[in-house]
Amino acid sequence: MSKHDASPHVVPVKMLLAVWGALVVLTVVTVTVAQFDFGELNIIVAMAIAAVKGSLVVLYFMHMRWERPFNAIVFIASLVFLALLIGFTLLDSTMYQPQMIPHYAPAIHPQ
Amino acid sequence: MSEAARAPGGGGHEHPGHLAHHFDDPAQQVEAGKLGMWLFLAQEVLFFGGLFAAYAYFRAHDPEMFHYAHKVLSWKLGAFNTLVLICSSLTMAWGVRMAQLGKRRGLIWMLILTLIFAGVFLGVKYVEYKEKFEHQLLWGRNYDPDPHVLEEHGIPEDVAIASLPSKTAAPAETPSVEAAVPPPPAADGESTAHGGAGTAPDEGPAHPPENLHIFFGIYFALTGLHGLHVIAGMGVIGWILKRAVRGDFGPEYFTPVDMVGLYWHLVDLIWIFLFPLLYLIS
Numbered sequence: 001m002s003k004h005d006a007s008p009h010v011v012p013v014k015m016l017l018a019v020w021g022a023l024v025v026l027t028v029v030t031v032t033v034a035q036f037d038f039g040e041l042n043i044i045v046a047m048a049i050a051a052v053k054g055s056l057v058v059l060y061f062m063h064m065r066w067e068r069p070f071n072a073i074v075f076i077a078s079l080v081f082l083a084l085l086i087g088f089t090l091l092d093s094t095m096y097q098p099q100m101i102p103h104y105a106p107a108i109h110p111q
Numbered sequence: 112m113s114e115a116a117r118a119p120g121g122g123g124h125e126h127p128g129h130l131a132h133h134f135d136d137p138a139q140q141v142e143a144g145k146l147g148m149w150l151f152l153a154q155e156v157l158f159f160g161g162l163f164a165a166y167a168y169f170r171a172h173d174p175e176m177f178h179y180a181h182k183v184l185s186w187k188l189g190a191f192n193t194l195v196l197i198c199s200s201l202t203m204a205w206g207v208r209m210a211q212l213g214k215r216r217g218l219i220w221m222l223i224l225t226l227i228f229a230g231v232f233l234g235v236k237y238v239e240y241k242e243k244f245e246h247q248l249l250w251g252r253n254y255d256p257d258p259h260v261l262e263e264h265g266i267p268e269d270v271a272i273a274s275l276p277s278k279t280a281a282p283a284e285t286p287s288v289e290a291a292v293p294p295p296p297a298a299d300g301e302s303t304a305h306g307g308a309g310t311a312p313d314e315g316p317a318h319p320p321e322n323l324h325i326f327f328g329i330y331f332a333l334t335g336l337h338g339l340h341v342i343a344g345m346g347v348i349g350w351i352l353k354r355a356v357r358g359d360f361g362p363e364y365f366t367p368v369d370m371v372g373l374y375w376h377l378v379d380l381i382w383i384f385l386f387p388l389l390y391l392i393s
Contacts, residue, residue, distance in 0.1 A: 008141075008365075010211045011204065020201040027193050027386075031186065034391035043170075046387035053383045061204040061376045068142065071149040078153030082160040089164045090171055 009066035019060045026053050129364045141366055148370045152377050155340075159381055162333050166388060169325055179274075180326030181392040182264045183248055185239070189390035192235050193382060199228030200379040203348075207372045210365035215358060218368065222352040225375065229345045236338055243327070250331055252276065254324030273319035330389055337385060340378045347371045 030049040038045060059065045064072055127137065134140040170177050206221030242248075247255045254276065261271035351371050354360065360368055 008211055008369075010208055013205070013208070016201060016204050016208070019204075020197060023197045023200075024194060027190060027197065030387055030391065031190050034186075034387070034393050037393055042393050046391060047384075050384045050387055054380050057200060057376050057380050057383070061200050061379075062373055067145070071145055074146070074149045074153050075156075078156040082156055082163070085157075085160050086164045086167045089168055093168050093172065 009063060011060060011063070015060060019056050022056055023053055026056075127363060129366075137363070144366050144370060148373050152373060155377055155381075159333075159336065162329070162336065163384075166329050166333065169329065173320055173322065173325070176320035176322055177326055177392050179266050179270050179320060180323040181389065182266055183243070183261070184330070184390050186390045188235055188239055189386050192232050193386045195228050195232045195235070196379045196382050199225045199232070200376055202228065203372045203375045207365070207368055210355070210360045210368040211362060213361040215355060215360070218355050218360065219352065222348055222355060226345055226348055226352070229341055229348070233338065233341060233345075236334065236341075248327055249324070250328035251324055254327060267319075270319040270323075273321045274323040333385055333389065337378065337381055340381070344371075344375050344378050347374065 026049055030046060030053075033045055033049070034042075058075070064075070130137050130140055134143065202221045202224040206218050206225065209215075209217035209221055246257065246260045247253060248260075249255075254274075256275075258268070258271040258275060261274070262268055348371060351360075351367050354367065
């Protein structure tokens with residue numbers, strides 16, 4: 001942690017293989033779970049599993065667990081801004097609903 | 112590294128060859144490089160973010176379109192490619208470990224394995240793209256498949272026919288601007304936007320989604336941008352493979368291997384989200 005600690009963290013082979021195994025298992029889980037219908041929860045379940053897989057990749061394969069906190073802040077900030085982008089896009093998009101004509105796209109389907 | 116690392120900036124040529132003169136010591140150089148790399152990765156997240164926002168917008172507003180169109184994609188090929196990329200991430204992380212420990216041969220083999228997995232991924236992607244180009248399952252006005260192809264993938268006949276440009280161009284089905292504006296949106300514009308996802312996914316819809324081409328536009332934009340990143344990743348992995356063969360890396364200096372590894376893991380990370388979003392819509 002100290003500023004003068006230049007020695008890198010070497011991830012043990014066992015830990016690499018364990019993370020790989022967990023990612024494979026979670027891939028099987030996400031495919032299996034997709035066979036069941038949870039209604040509106042489908043997308044949430046799928047994204048939750050993907051978030052766990054992504055966290056494993058970032059924390060262990062990308063060494064974030066042993067990284068300086070500032071680098072983690074940089075990366076997490078990008079995720080916060082991504083959430084803002086998607087969140088506000090979804091909030092704002094319904095404002096134009098009354099101006100939309102369902103299935104009307106003359107640029108793509110010329111009359 | 113002690114003597115070399117302590118050499119001051121202007122102090123002759125005692126410092127290691129890989130240390131740029133504007134850094135005090137290798138540790139500072141490594142940290143600066145890592146910060147730069149994480150800033151680049153943050154930019155990459157936002158770069159893809161625009162397309163993810165487009166995905167979220169269209170899926171929220173037309174869930175049926177996604178429900179039907181995604182049936183064309185083979186979840187088996189998608190899952191296979193997910194596993195391939197996970198394996199490539201393992202070999203890349205293992206390669207970084209080899210570089211840190213100064214195992215030159217091990218690093219070279221891990222980089223070669225990573226390149227092979229990347230090649231397999233692109234090969235599967237080629238098979239998927241080829242099928243869609245053959246059947247004109249494409250974006251915008253290039254979308255013009257044979258309806259029987261859509262039905263083979265489990266898309267109901269009325270939806271398949273409604274999605275074709277030739278059918279929607281028929282005068283009886285195309286609403287004029289004036290006629291279409293007032294009735295449906297004013298009444299339940301908000302309720303369909305919020306409750307449309309769970310209400311009527313199964314029976315043949317009264318208004319079959321006609322714009323399946325939007326799904327393929329998003330599919331090709333997202334997987335195409337990701338595929339370009341895979342190709343770029345193969346390029347930089349090939350570059351550090353060449354340097355590893357030359358013997359550039361060791362416990363004292365492996366930053367390029369580390370940085371390329373971070374980039375490659377991000378490419379894997381994005382696919383981890385793309386796979387369920389595109390292939391597993393139930």
